[in-house]
Amino acid sequence: MSKLTITANYRRDGDDWAVAVRANGKELDATAPGLIAARLAADQLVDEIATGRPDRAVVHMLEGDAFAFSVAYLHTRAGLTPPEPAGAPEASTAHEQVIEA
Template sequence: MQQPIYADYTTAENGWTVTVTCDGRQAGDRVEGGLVAARDRADTLVATVAATAGHRPVVHLLDGDALVFTTAYLSERLGIPADAHTGSAVAPVVAAESAPGAVEPDPATAEQAPAPPTEDAGEPTG
């Protein structure tokens, strides 16, 4: 199995530091802006460092964690707020009673079960 190429991202003032490692070779850069811009720069660094390595999988790590990177990257791409320290997506919480278009159940009908079918319900009348 081929060894993956690692792209490690760390936060820096107003941006990110990206370090790509492949077979002991490294290339790095500082990118101002968001994680999406840093990810684009990592692709360029991967092409430079791994030019002779052939096609290999690239593992993107945020402070050494691939899951944290994935969560933070997708949160930024989709515009979902993320916790800056863990990269965890913060889903908006909407209570059922305050949700637009929410309908409260009618207490008069909520406890009534449908009537069971009668024995002659399937026979034609005539």
């Protein structure tokens, strides 16, 4: 029997986080008030979708990007503000000025 591969894809949903867990053509969804809570909800959905399958691997992704999820989740767990996702517009700061000669 091969290992069951499960994906958990997270995305912002207003002030909340939505997570979709997929495996073998099944999908379960949940919404939670924060990334940590969404991760806990994903664990519950994984248990439900993979009932009786101890041989499973779960890939957690932030809008399809596993690395971005890891960075955001670890920052959140440490109480830090996660960095903006790649491609997000950068906030301008007052201390950045272009000096022309």
